[in-house]
Amino acid sequence: MTITICIGSSCHLKGSREVIRNLEELVERNGLQNKVEMEGSFCLNQCVKGVCVKIEDQIYSVTPSTTEEFFKNEVLTRVK
């Protein structure tokens, strides 16, 4: 599966780079490197919700501190 993270300036300022780093770590910790791919995207036009993270056309609002929760609820449930 692919996780798309908005890297537009607004999401950047809200910590998109940290969200990516956290997700990377979580993916690795759970041994999902071959199952989960990550890519950036241009502004997803929902700047107030930033950091915008998209899975299967659904946009989620994630912050560096909620990344782990997001990962548990939205990523782990999908790959299992």
Added chain:
Amino acid sequence: MLEKNYNLSNIKHEVLLEVAKLAKNNNLSDVDKLPYQMIEGPQSNFRCCIYKEREIISQRVRLAQGKSPSPTKENKNIVQVISSACEGCPIARYVVTDNCQKCMSKKCQQACKFDAISMTKDRAYIEASICKECGACAQACPYNAIADLMRPCKRSCPVDAISMDENNIVIINEERCINCGSCIKDCPFGAISDRSFMVDVIKLIQTGIPVYAEVAPAIEGQFGKGISIGALREGIKKLGFVDMYEAAIGADIVAVNEARELIRAKEDGHKMTTSCCPAFVNMIKKHFPTVIDCVSTTVSPMTVTARLIKSAHPDAVVVFIGPCIAKKGEVLESVTQDSADYALTFEELDVLFEAFEINLNTEERYLQQASIYGKQFASSGGVTKAVVQAIEEEGLNSEDYKVRQCNGADECKKALMILKSGKLPEDIIEGMACVGGCMNGPASRITGPVTMRNRNELLDQTDGRGIHENLNNYEKYNFSVHRK
């Protein structure tokens, strides 16, 4: 505001410029006014009516802000169709022209295996619904009377990613597209263009966070006679970037590492390809996936240089600036690679200089951060030339290594086909999707003989330092140069 004899590059430039000015003055909320300000009317200037012109401007304004050209379609690709600008060029590919003599031999008719050709009162006629576009009739005609009207976008696409919808409007198959930008360059109506990170970069600089630029090796010669790396660095700093580095430093590092990889690959009996051209790498990923393991594991000069900048300045946001559209896609794909955070083009840099009213100074001293070998990564043949140099600098005989330089996407495709079949005689493929190399990239500011003259004059000023000799300057920075 746009006048009658405005051509395509003017329109792209003007739209980017107006958007950049709004972003600079924090007035992006006025962006919807641009189509009306730029096309005042009541007379149309370059298309059939002002309403079409305004729609084209408005779709370009969206692209300039990194958005999909139509608000209802969220596409992923960097290269996007400006549907309002697509002329829906004639769909019938082969057409009989006035040159037809309605001769007695009727070679066209004989050549056609599908019975698509009949004779009218004064010339041959091709029935479009039967024609399979094989081209046999055009080849057979002794008067050269059958014209090949393949749509320029379709003709330019090296990977057959272009088709038409039911209204003859171009569609890009994003699964096939390698973002090379060739169709952008070749569409005579400017109906295909690229998304931009320009507004993001302006906004980030405004917040005061440290933004660094790295410029592609093709930059020398792009901004006019005598505009050296030193002059560009000063100009880029005036835009608000903290500093500017040559991506050619990364190219030097890549050359050394690909040389080592090549030596190892040859020992192990493997073939390899370069990894610096993102359109070439996309071509392998999407169209030749079975040879993906041959791609050098060394990251591109863009990523290497970004890692170097980030190891020196951990908070840095790195913006790559080059002649390349595919690099924008590379940025999006490599968010987990500690690569550049954004990519701009020379066209966009030119716009920024204009929007921020910055004049480049030819008096600025010459500055050299990379060896001539790294700098020549921008020319076809330059990458493997640097790899060969690096092999020699290691004291080995470079003649033991056979290189195949692919100048342009078609040559790349051919070489990859041979590699896939296991019959490649050479040891390494250098792949560059643009003919001539990055020097002719689709987002160059200028191309052609004048650019080459400017460039050669600047490169003549380089000292003769070798690759390893240059890299001694960067030894203190410690980072990996391989894909994670």
